Amino acid sequence: MPRGSLTIVGTGIKFGSQTTPEARSAIDRADEVLYLLVGSAASKWVKQRNRRAQTLYALYESGRRQGKPRLVIYEEMVEEILRRVRAGVRLCVVFYGHPGVFVYPGHEAVDRARAEGFRATMQPGVSAEDCLFADLGIDPCEGCQSYEATHFLTHPRKFDTSTPLVLWQLSALGCPGVVERPPPRRTLNVLVDYLARFYGRRHPVVLYEASRSGRGGPQIRRITLSALSKEKLNGLPTLFVPPKSPPAPAFRMFDRLKIPRESATALRPASPASRLGGNAPK
Numbered sequence: 001m002p003r004g005s006l007t008i009v010g011t012g013i014k015f016g017s018q019t020t021p022e023a024r025s026a027i028d029r030a031d032e033v034l035y036l037l038v039g040s041a042a043s044k045w046v047k048q049r050n051r052r053a054q055t056l057y058a059l060y061e062s063g064r065r066q067g068k069p070r071l072v073i074y075e076e077m078v079e080e081i082l083r084r085v086r087a088g089v090r091l092c093v094v095f096y097g098h099p100g101v102f103v104y105p106g107h108e109a110v111d112r113a114r115a116e117g118f119r120a121t122m123q124p125g126v127s128a129e130d131c132l133f134a135d136l137g138i139d140p141c142e143g144c145q146s147y148e149a150t151h152f153l154t155h156p157r158k159f160d161t162s163t164p165l166v167l168w169q170l171s172a173l174g175c176p177g178v179v180e181r182p183p184p185r186r187t188l189n190v191l192v193d194y195l196a197r198f199y200g201r202r203h204p205v206v207l208y209e210a211s212r213s214g215r216g217g218p219q220i221r222r223i224t225l226s227a228l229s230k231e232k233l234n235g236l237p238t239l240f241v242p243p244k245s246p247p248a249p250a251f252r253m254f255d256r257l258k259i260p261r262e263s264a265t266a267l268r269p270a271s272p273a274s275r276l277g278g279n280a281p282k
Contacts, residue, residue: 004085006113007092008106010099010125013210015042018126023094024049026123030092032084036060036077036105038096038212046094056080056093056105077105078112085118098127102148102168128238129166131210135218136240138164149173149239153194161198165241167191170207171233188229199244201226206240207233 007026012018015037027033027046033053035046047053056077063073084091093099099106100122113120133140143163149170159165174187192201202224209219223231228239249264 004088004118005090006081006085006109006118006120008095008099008110008122009092010095010097011037011042012126013097013128013131013212015045020123020125022123023125026092027094031090033092033094034081035094036096037094074104078108081105081109082112085113098125101127128210131218132166132208132238132240135210135220136206136208149191153191161244162247163243167239170237170239185229192225192229195225195241199225199241203244204242207231207237208240209235209237
């Protein structure tokens with residue numbers, strides 16, 4: 001087994017306070033650290049933990065100036081990671097949030113490093129979805145459907161209106177991976193029109209963004225689906241769509257499992273919409 005190794009970790013959404021002890025240890029003990037984070041404070045925090053930390057953002061910024069597709073930039077990041085591992089470096093790479101959620105370079109670097117015989121691991125971290133479950137009071141035992149917003153529209157699939165729906169990266173709608181500017185209203189209208197076919201235009205939805213610091217709480221805006229196209233999507237909002245109605249019990253399965261039918265109500269999960277609280281949708 002070659003000496004070089006790769007460990008991929010995440011800072012959580014709130015760097016430091018949500019960074020696991022396991023991730024902190026990996027950063028501290030690495031020969032070198034590469035990172036791609038949100039905000040200068042997070043970068044400074046990593047550098048304080050390991051003086052041999054360098055950012056991957058320079059590759060992104062250089063590629064963007066040259067007009068390179070984002071996937072090409074990500075491939076360059078993967079190669080930069082593997083170059084150091086091949087040189088015998090015990091490398092730790094730090095990403096924002098969970099390192100395996102919407103992080104192409106993380107998964108790809110681990111796969112290629114293992115294929116070349118290097119030890120490569122990815123550690124779990126706190127993701128925006130974890131924060132959403134806590135802030136909106138959602139228990140995934142009730143079921144949860146989670147998709148990148150553009151992929152949800154361009155690769156249609158059967159989804160269940162009796163189960164919560166989470167759509168990520170609204171700011172990149174119509175242009176996957178690009179979040180520098182809000183999508184135009186016409187693009188949001190495409191999403192609204194599609195969802196309205198299943199939920200109706202007055203169905204309540206939530207625009208959610210997790211807090212990235214300890215100084216403020218999450219941003220939670222409750223609106224109707226029809227109002228979504230009028231929203232200014234600054235930042236990195238996620239769309240949460242509560243169920244239209246609870247799922248109906250299958251009494252034949254109750255009988256097969258020898259569960260009393262009268263317990264169907266007790267086993268029925270509470271609707272997430274009933275727990276969202278706050279102001280009524282506008």
